[in-house]
Amino acid sequence: xxxxxxxxxxxxxxxxxxxxxxxxxxxxxxxxxxxxxxxxTLFMLGAYIAFTFINDEVNFWAAxxxxxxxxxxxxxxxxxxxxxxxxxxxxEQVLLTFGLSFIIxxxxxxxxxxxxxxxxxxxxxxGSLSIGSTAFPLYRLFVVFIGCLxxxxxxxxxTKTRVGAIIRAGVDDRAMVxxxxxxxxxxxxxxxxxxxxxxxxxxxxxxxxxxxxxGMDSEILVTSLIVVxxxxxxxxxxxxxxxxxxxxxxxxxxxxxxxxxMLTVFLIMMIVLIIRPxxxxxxxxx
Amino acid sequence: xxxxxxxxxxxxxxxxxxxxxxxxxxxxxxxxxxGSGSDKGEGSSSxxxxxxxxxxxxxxxxxxxxxxxxxxxxxxxxxGTLGGKKVEIKVEDDEANPQVALRKxxxxxxxxxxxxxxxxxxxAVAYALRDEVEKDKKVLIDANAAGDDLSWGKKxxxxxxxxxxxxQNGSNAAKYLAExxxxxxxxxxxxxxxxxxxxxxxxxxxxxxxxxVVKEIYPKLNTNDFAPYLQEAAxxxxxxxxxxxAGSDGIRFVTQYKEFxxxxxxxxxGSLEFxxxxxxxxxxxxxxxxxxxxxxxxxLDNELxxxxxxxxxxxxxxxxxxxxxxxxxxxxxxxxxxxxAGSLRSENLIKVLKGISFDSPRGxxxxxxxxxxxxxxxxxxxxxxxxxxxxPEVIETVEKVTMPETSPFE
Numbered sequence: 001x002x003x004x005x006x007x008x009x010x011x012x013x014x015x016x017x018x019x020x021x022x023x024x025x026x027x028x029x030x031x032x033x034x035x036x037x038x039x040x041t042l043f044m045l046g047a048y049i050a051f052t053f054i055n056d057e058v059n060f061w062a063a064x065x066x067x068x069x070x071x072x073x074x075x076x077x078x079x080x081x082x083x084x085x086x087x088x089x090x091x092e093q094v095l096l097t098f099g100l101s102f103i104i105x106x107x108x109x110x111x112x113x114x115x116x117x118x119x120x121x122x123x124x125x126x127g128s129l130s131i132g133s134t135a136f137p138l139y140r141l142f143v144v145f146i147g148c149l150x151x152x153x154x155x156x157x158x159t160k161t162r163v164g165a166i167i168r169a170g171v172d173d174r175a176m177v178x179x180x181x182x183x184x185x186x187x188x189x190x191x192x193x194x195x196x197x198x199x200x201x202x203x204x205x206x207x208x209x210x211x212x213x214x215g216m217d218s219e220i221l222v223t224s225l226i227v228v229x230x231x232x233x234x235x236x237x238x239x240x241x242x243x244x245x246x247x248x249x250x251x252x253x254x255x256x257x258x259x260x261x262m263l264t265v266f267l268i269m270m271i272v273l274i275i276r277p278x279x280x281x282x283x284x285x286x
Numbered sequence: 287x288x289x290x291x292x293x294x295x296x297x298x299x300x301x302x303x304x305x306x307x308x309x310x311x312x313x314x315x316x317x318x319x320x321g322s323g324s325d326k327g328e329g330s331s332s333x334x335x336x337x338x339x340x341x342x343x344x345x346x347x348x349x350x351x352x353x354x355x356x357x358x359x360x361x362x363x364x365x366g367t368l369g370g371k372k373v374e375i376k377v378e379d380d381e382a383n384p385q386v387a388l389r390k391x392x393x394x395x396x397x398x399x400x401x402x403x404x405x406x407x408x409x410a411v412a413y414a415l416r417d418e419v420e421k422d423k424k425v426l427i428d429a430n431a432a433g434d435d436l437s438w439g440k441k442x443x444x445x446x447x448x449x450x451x452x453x454q455n456g457s458n459a460a461k462y463l464a465e466x467x468x469x470x471x472x473x474x475x476x477x478x479x480x481x482x483x484x485x486x487x488x489x490x491x492x493x494x495x496x497x498x499v500v501k502e503i504y505p506k507l508n509t510n511d512f513a514p515y516l517q518e519a520a521x522x523x524x525x526x527x528x529x530x531x532a533g534s535d536g537i538r539f540v541t542q543y544k545e546f547x548x549x550x551x552x553x554x555x556g557s558l559e560f561x562x563x564x565x566x567x568x569x570x571x572x573x574x575x576x577x578x579x580x581x582x583x584x585x586l587d588n589e590l591x592x593x594x595x596x597x598x599x600x601x602x603x604x605x606x607x608x609x610x611x612x613x614x615x616x617x618x619x620x621x622x623x624x625x626x627a628g629s630l631r632s633e634n635l636i637k638v639l640k641g642i643s644f645d646s647p648r649g650x651x652x653x654x655x656x657x658x659x660x661x662x663x664x665x666x667x668x669x670x671x672x673x674x675x676x677x678p679e680v681i682e683t684v685e686k687v688t689m690p691e692t693s694p695f696e
Contacts, residue, residue, distance in 0.1 A: 003521055006517055007513075007514050007517060010513040010514060010517070014510075014511050109347075114347035114351050115564070115567075116348060116533060116565075117568050118537050118541060118568045118569065120570075121545070130547075134517055135546055135547030136546070137545040137546060208541070209510065209538075210510050210534075211534050211537050211541075211568070213345055213348075214343070214344060214347045214348075215344035215345050215347075216534070251511065255517075258504065258505075259477075259504075261505065261509075
């Protein structure tokens with residue numbers, strides 16, 4: 001029983017990580033109609049930036065903050081310089097963000113080399129909690145906590161704040177919102193930077209769990225795309241539920257049907273797409 | 287709402303496009319031209335052109351870098367020559383994909399006219415190249431790919447392995463572990479050919495020495511979360527856990543082993559990867575106490591290794607790993623072979639490559655003519671923490687680990 005509980009918790013923690021990885025992508029997609037294919041690379045960059053600071057004896061939390069800030073700034077610059085020129089042009093967006101992902105990934109390889117790295121678990125959270133006969137690392141509980149906090153924050157921002165109202169309005173009718181004297185361009189810049197910051201944040205928090213290596217950017221991107229598709233395009237709530245479902249089902253699947261573990265995620269995606277082609281929380285597509 | 291629907295459709299289309307772009311990046315179709323006729327290397331040329339087929343993108347990148355660094359270091363120490371001939375190097379990236387590798391191979395052999403080849407990282411690539419070099423009569427020095435069958439059913443007169451085989455890697459520590467650590471083991475490896483080959487070798491040797499494997503677990507390659515497998519393994523209450531995980535999988539396995547409280551509770555043992563710098567450097571303290579059967583470490587106590595490590599550190603600013611020494615040894619072996627053959631002709635080279643022996647920072651090496659695989663020492667070692675770095679302390683040397691001539695698994 002305690003093993004089952006531990007496995008459930010493991011799945012939950014892993015699902016939360018999935019959520020944090022995908023949420024930046026889904027927000028940018030939902031608000032700005034942009035599929036940011038550089039998302040996985042921004043994730044990777046966040047982890048590497050934190051790695052550099054931690055190696056310079058900066059404490060984990062300060063490194064986390066700096067990495068989030070720097071990826072946000074990079075997101076801001078990218079939006080101002082490049083992305084904003086091609087709103088509404090899907091093909092250009094795909095090519096641009098895909099190209100950016102290559103450039104940033106190559107820059108990472110150039111600066112940090114091809115060796116694999118991992119981030120240390122912050123001292124405060126390095127212990128583990130014993131559940132019956134098995135142990136559960138505190139750091140993963142912390143990941144669950146941060147994931148919930150993030151979902152709460154998003155819910156609050158979306159429904160209770162003026163910015164949230166502007167964003168919701170901007171999604172439905174951009175021209176009308178502009179006509180009301182609101183600077184939609186500024187809002188979009190902010191959203192892109194926020195999405196980039198979330199990628200950086202998940203990169204740092206995922207660092208102690210996943211590590212860093214060349215080629216991880218595309219793995220992370222594929223993972224995020226799957227979560228986004230299952231959850232429904234652009235719906236962060238869908239990503240939240242979808243990510244947790246994937247985490248738990250994948251983890252239990254590894255135990256019960258080990259030989260299928262390569263397929264579970266894709267099986268879940270297939271089943272969701274057959275039953276609800278628009279994804280769990282997606283709006284109906286005719 | 288009409289506009290919205292259109293958008294969602296387009297967004298779905300964009301995702302399809304993205305997926306297609308990703309797929310295009312990973313799987314390029316092979317070229318259809320297949321050159322016929324073999325180019326005989328010029329026997330008396332004063333230079334030698336060597337083609338490298340390595341995996342420079344993705345998770346294998348650091349392995350390829352190690353091999354090239356080691357090879358280059360040997361050249362630097364020998365005025366850029368092997369067997370008295372000036373060396374020219376051509377490096378191609380196979381993206382760990384046999385189809386891409388074949389295309390790159392044809393470029394190297396037919397357009398660039400390389401005299402011989404060094405490569406690949408992946409065994410799948412090695413099997414694909416093996417048939418081509420056989421046809422073109424080109425010598426391939428296998429600097430990493432560990433697939434057992436390259437020495438058994440798919441052995442070729444033109445392919446000589448300088449690294450090690452999965453059989454050697456899995457079997458060498460089994461007897462020690464069964465006699466000194468415990469009889470009841472749970473074993474884990476990624477679900478792909480190398481994983482299966484290392485574990486079958488371990489299991490056979492471990493059970494021959496009186497041990498019992500109570501559970502075999504095969505997570506998929508590139509598993510981010512080993513937690514459920516660790517919980518499952520621990521539930522068996524084994525005397526030890528033996529595992530083979532390379533690269534980022536290995537780093538995650540070792541860190542998570544500690545995270546989930548198994549470190550210090552159930553002894554962890556593993557193949558040579560768990561004692562190699564590439565994993566122990568990033569995991570640091572989490573790798574302490576692991577018993578690994580290694581064939582190289584920068585701390586091995588021999589004169590050649592001391593010189594090698596010093597020169598490597600001076601040139602690259604870091605310690606060499608097992609892959610660096612593979613590259614270094616590939617160069618050393620070619621140096622001796624070209625000198626002895628006095629020519630670059632494949633027929634002459636393969637005569638001397640069979641049974642060739644040389645000194646390596648690993649210890650003495652001899653290519654076994656029965657398997658074209660190196661007979662070499664393995665070192666049962668325990669990772670210990672010294673001044674913040676993991677040092678594999680050698681407990682016992684297993685001398686001259688030799689592959690059986692034919693597969694014991696058929």
